[in-house]
Amino acid sequence: MQKGKASIEFETPPRICGAASIVGEKEGQGPLGPFFDRVETDPMLGCKNWEEAESALQKKTADLVIEKAGTSRKQIRYMFSGDLLGQLIATSFGTVDLEIPLFGLYGACSTMGEALCLGAMTVAAGYADQVLSMASSHFASAEKQFRFPLEYGNQRPYSATWTVTGCGAVILGCQGEIAKITGVTVGKIVDMGLKDSMNMGACMAPAATDLILQNLRDFERTPEDYDQIITGDLGQVGRQILMDFTKSKGADLTGRHTDCGIRIFDEEEQDTHAGGSGCGCSATVLSAYILPKIQSGEWKRVLFVPTGALLSSTSFNEGQSVPGIAHGVVIEHIGKEG
Numbered sequence: 001m002q003k004g005k006a007s008i009e010f011e012t013p014p015r016i017c018g019a020a021s022i023v024g025e026k027e028g029q030g031p032l033g034p035f036f037d038r039v040e041t042d043p044m045l046g047c048k049n050w051e052e053a054e055s056a057l058q059k060k061t062a063d064l065v066i067e068k069a070g071t072s073r074k075q076i077r078y079m080f081s082g083d084l085l086g087q088l089i090a091t092s093f094g095t096v097d098l099e100i101p102l103f104g105l106y107g108a109c110s111t112m113g114e115a116l117c118l119g120a121m122t123v124a125a126g127y128a129d130q131v132l133s134m135a136s137s138h139f140a141s142a143e144k145q146f147r148f149p150l151e152y153g154n155q156r157p158y159s160a161t162w163t164v165t166g167c168g169a170v171i172l173g174c175q176g177e178i179a180k181i182t183g184v185t186v187g188k189i190v191d192m193g194l195k196d197s198m199n200m201g202a203c204m205a206p207a208a209t210d211l212i213l214q215n216l217r218d219f220e221r222t223p224e225d226y227d228q229i230i231t232g233d234l235g236q237v238g239r240q241i242l243m244d245f246t247k248s249k250g251a252d253l254t255g256r257h258t259d260c261g262i263r264i265f266d267e268e269e270q271d272t273h274a275g276g277s278g279c280g281c282s283a284t285v286l287s288a289y290i291l292p293k294i295q296s297g298e299w300k301r302v303l304f305v306p307t308g309a310l311l312s313s314t315s316f317n318e319g320q321s322v323p324g325i326a327h328g329v330v331i332e333h334i335g336k337e338g
Contacts, residue, residue, distance in 0.1 A: 201238020
């Protein structure tokens with residue numbers, strides 16, 4: 001099942017048997033608003049603080065995906081989930097009542113990719129019949145931790161992205177009709193020495209480039225072998241860097257690439273500058289927008305590449321650079337052949 005240097009090609013591809021997405025009001029007003037399962041108009045979700053609100057978001061999404069998949073908590077052997085907050089507090093407090101064995105993950109905004117990679121490997125190896133992969137973010141909790149208090153009203157440069165308030169989840173198993181995961185490529189940390197936390201697209205683009213090129217080498221493919229190559233949240237600035245980098249390496253993504261962070265918001269109408277970001281960005285776009293297109297057969301094969309900027313408030317204040325990472329998941333239409 002090992003493929004090339006960093007990839008796995010599954011002999012029996014795990015299936016996606018359920019997907020769910022819940023977002024905030026701003027996300028619901030964007031171009032993908034009609035596709036999300038639920039739009040929460042209260043950013044606090046009835047809670048006392050932003051962190052509790054994000055935990056509630058995870059709990060609601062987990063319950064919803066379990067319901068949509070027609071399964072139960074007891075049938076899910078493991079859960080792979082994460083968020084952006086210190087010590088994964090959105091996940092640990094949000095999933096405690098589910099009573100599902102948990103692998104808490106941190107890959108910054110690439111967390112959904114990591115959750116899918118590990119979940120698919122677990123199912124394919126026979127270690128579980130069903131697993132839940134999930135990731136969340138919340139605009140206010142992320143701003144509070146990584147940037148400035150909302151009351152400060154700081155000016156945002158064009159390169160800045162808007163953290164998505166949302167949670168996306170999928171259930172992987174041996175059976176399912178939505179899509180199949182035929183392979184994964186695990187990314188490595190790439191650090192180009194950039195230190196601008198307001199330009200995370202530039203910090204993540206080199207890692208996305210490295211991951212995509214590695215996937216193409218490992219599977220002996222070209223960009224034309226994918227209907228779409230979809231990155232997580234590079235935004236407008238990071239996307240252009242990715243396109244330039246990959247083209248200079250002989251892989252022209254023109255007409256094949258899109259980015260979840262660009263898709264989820266309307267640049268002109270919503271004032272999100274470079275686009276969306278956060279763990280919930282790629283997770284919700286995958287569940288609400290990408291998977292239905294694969295299930296219908298509009299897209300036969302997609303390379304899903306969530307991207308993450310591995311900084312913390314501590315590392316940034318100490319003057320450290322912002323390393324990037326990306327993970328790749330090959331998702332395909334099931335079709336009549338199965």
